[in-house]
Amino acid sequence: MKIIQIFFLFFCIFISAQEEPLLTAELNELLMVERNGRAKIEIEKPAVFPSGTTALNNRIIKNFRTRKIISNAEIETCQISFIIDKEGSMVDVKASGSNESFNREAERAILKIKDKWIPGELNGEKARYKFRIPLTITFDKN
Numbered sequence: 001m002k003i004i005q006i007f008f009l010f011f012c013i014f015i016s017a018q019e020e021p022l023l024t025a026e027l028n029e030l031l032m033v034e035r036n037g038r039a040k041i042e043i044e045k046p047a048v049f050p051s052g053t054t055a056l057n058n059r060i061i062k063n064f065r066t067r068k069i070i071s072n073a074e075i076e077t078c079q080i081s082f083i084i085d086k087e088g089s090m091v092d093v094k095a096s097g098s099n100e101s102f103n104r105e106a107e108r109a110i111l112k113i114k115d116k117w118i119p120g121e122l123n124g125e126k127a128r129y130k131f132r133i134p135l136t137i138t139f140d141k142n
Contacts, residue, residue: 045121047084047129056113063109066137070101077136080106086126088116095135106135 049056069076078097082090093111095103110133120129 043120043122043127043129044124047088047120047131048118050115050118059113060109060133060135063112065105065109068101068105069099069137071099071139073099073139075136075138076102077134078102078106079132079134080110081130081132082110084117084119084129084131086119086128088119090117097135102135102137 076097076099078095078099080093080095082093085091090110090113093107095106097103097106119126121127
């Protein structure tokens, strides 16, 4: 009887230690690589703006309305993050920084860009890719 109880206890521990298997569709986007103590999604080809990085920067600058930013500081910074989905569309646009008016204007400026991106690739298939762009604005106090 004790052998059955020990076997049952061992079996329960073994079952609870198993991880839930991932679906095949999830595996393509969950290739995790640990570097310098941080886990990172490894991707073969990152998403690319069709006209290039310089054109993207120029579009953001062109769409940006500095008069809409309310600030007493000389320099304001924010970081805008977004995801390029498998179809090349920009989704989940979020800006983070200490100045809320700067954050709102950064989101508006990036959302105004409607061009489709070339999506990232992982194992020869299209994959989602996350971008982060730091933005800094300097005010002339003269």
